[in-house]
Amino acid sequence: MAVNGRPVIDSPAADTPSAAAPFYRAVGDEVEVFRAAARRGLPVLLKGPTGCGKTRFVEAMAHELGKELVTVAGHEDMTSADLVGRFLLRGGETIWVDGPLTRAVRDGAICYLDEIVEARQDTTVVIHPLADHRRELPLDRLGTTLPAAPGFQLVISYNPGYQSVLKNIKESTRQRFVAIELDFPPADIETEIVAHEAGIDGETAGTLVTLGRAIRSLDGSPLREVSSTRMLILAGGLVAEGLSLRSAVRAAVVRVLSDDPDVVRALGELADAVLPQ
Missing domain, CATH: 3.40.50.300 (P-loop containing nucleotide triphosphate hydrolases)
Incomplete structure (x- = not known):
């Protein structure tokens, strides 16, 4: 198909x-x-x-x-x-x-x-x-x-x-x-994947993808790995289980990407700026 x-x-x-x-x-x-x-x-x-x-x-x-x-x-x-x-x-x-x-x-x-x-x-x-x-x-x-x-x-x-x-x-x-x-897919396809795999709506999936792409495009990033599609699906799965979007992002993305307190804090601030209030 x-x-x-x-x-x-x-x-x-x-x-x-x-x-x-x-x-x-x-x-x-x-x-x-x-x-x-x-x-x-x-x-x-x-x-x-x-x-x-x-x-x-x-x-x-x-x-x-x-x-x-x-x-x-x-x-x-x-x-x-x-x-x-x-x-x-x-x-x-x-x-x-x-x-x-x-x-x-x-x-x-x-x-x-x-x-x-x-x-x-x-x-x-x-x-x-x-x-x-x-x-x-x-x-x-x-x-x-x-x-x-x-x-x-x-x-x-x-x-x-x-x-x-x-x-x-x-x-x-x-x-x-x-x-x-292979690489991370374009935003529209990645949104479709995250929504399908996590079982969440397209709007929430789109927000997660926007955050993921923002992390990937950080200049001078100290991160060894960036936010993968897999991580976004994990965060979406937590949302599907009733966790708030912010808590899901912190658990499945922010705290996973680094153990450095300063980096974790910076990623948290980026997430706060991208996620809806």
Whole structure:
């Protein structure tokens, strides 16, 4: 479905099997690019700030394509065994247990490696044979190589504005992927998203979006992260539960963005200026 020329991935009637479809409002051509990549079995790299909708986008595309989604959150202690699998002792026997990446390769699922650069670089090398023409996963501990089942697709994401120079995707990895760049949506689309996800009226959602955009545009901001669409949805959810708009903003936005008393006070003053009296 499309609204004003933009694809919308949404839930049909509640009594249909696809009633739980994730809501996603496209901003550019990301849906079309992902569909094309999926048809060719090409891996996809998602770039964008925290809370802009990268995970929701993958969830929506997996649902649309009718594929299982296996999600793995990257962290600095992640090893290749965490992705591929390991031998474990069970009932006095040593058995092999597939990791999430191996399960996705076997089942033809989408494997989403979120914030992949948080993992060690020697860990991410394991995805190279999956991300090029070979489409296979070496299982060194089993002495075999596992070909990807039809339908398997690898998706990774990272936040280029947040990661340090020491934590970036190697060129040898990056050049294997089709890149989709996501960002916070325009105000009208973000308002629609916040209203839909939080279950609040458009006017309240619009006020939250206005505040979010004001925080994002602060000159010389000391904030490491800005107010994301996710944060605005959380604030809207508190409003939907009966909390006042000011209390919701302070709990879900102002106090979350910083622990510095001066910054918190300044953000509170900005919120007071934007929110209706």
